Amino acid sequence: MPPERPLPYTGNFESPDAYIKELLNFVTTSDIFRILCGGVHILDFFTIEPGTFYAALPEEWHAFLLSCDIMRFLDLLVREDLDTFVHEGEHQPPESLIAYIRKVRELSLDRKFIPKDKELPELPRIVAVGMKPKKIHEVCSFADYVTxxxxxxxxxxxxxxxxxxxFGSGQNYLGRALASEPYNRHVVAVEGRDHNVSSAKELDMMSGVALKPQMQRNKKxxxxxxAIVGPDGLKDRALVDKAIEEVVGVSDIEFRPMSQIEGKYEYQDGKGHVQYISGRLDSGDLTEVILEIDKHRVVEEEEKKRELKLMAVSIHSCGNLSHFGIxxxxxxxxxxxxxxxxxxxNLLTEKLGPPTYKQPYLRPTLQAVNGRVVRESAKFDPRASQ
Structure with a gap:
């Protein structure tokens, strides 16, 4: 069932349109918000004179911020009742700071996540390999949600x-969870970095999503x-192959590491499946991806006639991937x-022009310390003409 509100806003707005109008007004008129939200790099605190703290924030905020404990300040930003907050120190928060915090809270979307089932299915240990507790929580919650x-x-x-x-599956933690018990869904992982795909396939074999090929090994x-190639020669594939031919000749014995061996992905009734498609998405047009799905589906004739019904999913989709997904x-x-x-x-590109990563009075030339901002600033929305 759809949610009661199309947008999970927390303020008292008459409609989503009223919320969006107020949000756009705030983000286009509040210089402080525009500077701090995606416009400040950590190195700016060390490379700009005067420091970003003094250049970006109102002078009347300085005394309170410098005297307030950092954890106490975080409580003020996200937890404290602004109507009753009292600072025990010498300096009290200025009214303009309280008003700014109140406005940001009012326009912030509700971030509470309440799953329908109190206890989400636990990921099997072999599926959770490589995940930290935070990633496990995210994958479990999102996999259950999309299902x-x-x-x-x-x-x-x-x-x-x-x-x-x-979209942007990375090492395919989400897709692997969806393809495993208890979900057993078919997943198409679209990833542009080959090393991520290789790592994901290795994890697939460890988790059982892909079948390990049968091979012979000989440690002696x-x-x-x-001994022939030496410790420094193991990275030279041509040198290793030459040594193998010298020692073994033609043989079925496998000497490649598991990271260079691909598992076998099979369609099985009632089981999940993962298919990888390498490439970077430059728009929301998935025609080529969908054609690849059809090409690699090895199923019965009746199954081939079944209409595709796809859901685009992504967790931590960076920059334009969110735009392309929608x-x-x-x-x-x-x-x-x-x-x-x-x-x-902040890495989303503008439809009608290059993105304004930095405020003009902070960095007029857009010459970022890390150089990335300059490259990204030359981008436009590839679908802007449509």
Missing amino acids: QLSSDIKGQLGGEITHFVD LWKQIK RSLLMNPDIRAVAIVGCCY
Whole structure:
């Protein structure tokens, strides 16, 4: 079922349009917000004179901020009742600071997450390999959410979601969880970095999502090969292959590390499946990705005729990936739903011009310390003409 409010805003707004209007007014008129939200790099505190603290923040805030304990200040930002807050120190928070905090709170979306089931399914240990507790929490929560969402919209779509398309899948923690018990869903992982795909496939074999190929190993022969190439020669594939040919000749014995060996992905009834598609997305048009799904599906004739019903999903989708994911719903008939948790919104490119990463009076030339801002500033929305 859809939520009661299309947007989870917390303030007393008459409608989503009223909220958006007030939000746009604030972010385009508040210089402090525009400077601090994505416009300050950590190195700016060491490379700008006067320091960013003094240059960006109102002078009347300085005394209180310098005297307030950092944890106490964090409580003031996100937890304390602003109407009753009293600082025990010499300096009290200025009214303008309280007003700024109140406004940001009012315009902040509700971040509370309450799963329908009090206890979410636990990830098997072999699936959670490589994840820290924070990542496990995120993957468990989001995997359960998108699965529940697909069930909720099943009636509207006339059938189940056939595939989850994961934008910027990275090492595919989310996709691996969705393809494993208890979800057993089909996942298409779209990732542009080859080393991430290689690492993901290695983890797939460890978790059982991919089948390990049967191979012969011989440690004694491998020791002889290492003695020939030396410790520095193991990274030279040509030198290693030459040593293998010298020691073993033609043989079925496998000497490659597991990171260089791909597992086998098979479709099985009632089991999940992962398919990797390498490439970077430059728009919301997923035509090429969808064609790849059709090409690699090895199923029965009746299954081939089944209509694709795709859901675009992504967790921590950086910059334009969120934009492309949302647009994919409009540009591709096979995409039936979108579930995205975005990040790095300051890397979104502008539709009608380059992004304004820095305020003009802080850095007129846009010459960032890390250089990335300059490169990104030359980008435009590739679909701006549509």
